[in-house]
Amino acid sequence: MAANGPFGIDPEDFERALRGAETELRDLLGKAGVYLDRVDHAGVGSLTSLVGQFFQPQRPRPPKPEGETAGDTGSGVWAIFSVDDLGQAHVDQVFPTELEALRAHRDNTDDRRRVRFLPYGVPASVLDAP
Numbered sequence: 764m765a766a767n768g769p770f771g772i773d774p775e776d777f778e779r780a781l782r783g784a785e786t787e788l789r790d791l792l793g794k795a796g797v798y799l800d801r802v803d804h805a806g807v808g809s810l811t812s813l814v815g816q817f818f819q820p821q822r823p824r825p826p827k828p829e830g831e832t833a834g835d836t837g838s839g840v841w842a843i844f845s846v847d848d849l850g851q852a853h854v855d856q857v858f859p860t861e862l863e864a865l866r867a868h869r870d871n872t873d874d875r876r877r878v879r880f881l882p883y884g885v886p887a888s889v890l891d892a893p
Contacts, residue, residue: 839882843868844890846875852890854881 841864843856855876858864868878879890 839880839885841878842881842887842890843876843878844887845873846877846890846892850892852887852892854887854890857881 841858841861842854843858843864844852844854846852856864856867858867861878861880864878868876877890881887881890
């Protein structure tokens, strides 16, 4: 038992089993080749259909539809706002596009001043610090 390894399998038995499996696999492939030659003399169509039964090609999936956000539709404004010591936001400037707001904000050195998108109908109090 100790000479046969941890699983109790004799290495010679293992080699014999592999040789038997090799022989059976060769016979199976030979029979498949004979079948393919008999069905389709060109060999291409039937080989493709045989392989296609076992391996389906990956079809690209369409991207999941995502709902448009207010920022995508442009139904809102870009606001530059400041947060005071009490955490309340005060809107300083409003811009129609993100690019304009970021350009106006690029030289900012105040940590309390920020740029956010604010959809129409949403009060500025949502910009307050928690």
